[in-house]
Amino acid sequence: MSSTSSRPRTRKAPAERAAEIVAAATAIAREQGPSALTLRAVAERAGVASGLVAHYQPSMDDLVARVYADLVDEEVRDVEGVVGAVADPGARLGALIDTLMDGEREELTVVWVEGWAMARRNDALARAVRAQMERWQTLVESIIEDGCRAGAFSTTEPGEVAWQLIGMIDGLNAQSLSRGTDTTRFAARTARAAEALVGAAPGSVPIPT
Known part of the structure; x- marks a missing residue:
């Protein structure tokens, strides 16, 4: 007599499964941008139907x-930590x-740029974009x-x-992304422009070396 056995299926708690789906979507958006978030793509990444x-x-708009x-909250918190360590x-x-211009945040630049474009057709995203832009405004x-x-x-x-300063930085990062160039070479120029904008003495806004 032959017998067959099947692998027992583990049913995950709803909260755990929901968190896995969000994590899968977050990984896709970080790697490819939010425009890559589709029902099928998230399902494949999460390994579910x-x-x-x-x-x-x-x-999907809410997701x-x-x-x-x-993703943007994570970036803001990181930058808050960087500037908060300086008196x-x-x-x-x-x-x-x-x-913001060290070339290490290209993935987040894609998230921002695509988020702005997609927000025109996604009310939930539009609210999220405005809220995060207000956080940047408050920080700067x-x-x-x-x-x-x-x-x-x-x-x-x-x-x-x-x-204005946020717009300058965002614009340069977006242009560097599109051109495939290094935005770090504009950091010193941006610092000089920032000195003029805030009314600071020349050289008083240093770029760390």
Whole structure:
């Protein structure tokens, strides 16, 4: 008599399965950008059926927004740690520019660029993009305000200057991504432009070497 045996199937807890699906989607977005997030792609990465992904994530728009917010939140926290370790306002601004233009955040640049484009057709993502942009605004504006209080900066428009500086950095990173060039060579120039924008003495916004 012959017998057959089958491998026992392990049923995972809903919370564990849901976390695995989000982790799979996050890995795809980090590697390929949020535009690569499809039901099939997430299912293949998670090793489950597409129907199971749809069960735990019935709205792909919401999943894209969740993954985008998580990735950008991770980046903001990392940069907050970098600038928070520096006391001098000028050096803090220099550290911000350096870490955002050091060429090590290309994956996140793709997330940002694709997120902006996709947000036009995804309301949940649009809300996530605006929320994260406001976090960047708050971070940069707080550095500039600290510099003004310390007498290192003299601008009377820290909010507008923060917005312009973020736009400069984002634009250069996006252009470098499209051109396939190294954005680090623009860090020193951006620091000099930042000095003019915040009203700081020349050389007071150093780029770490």
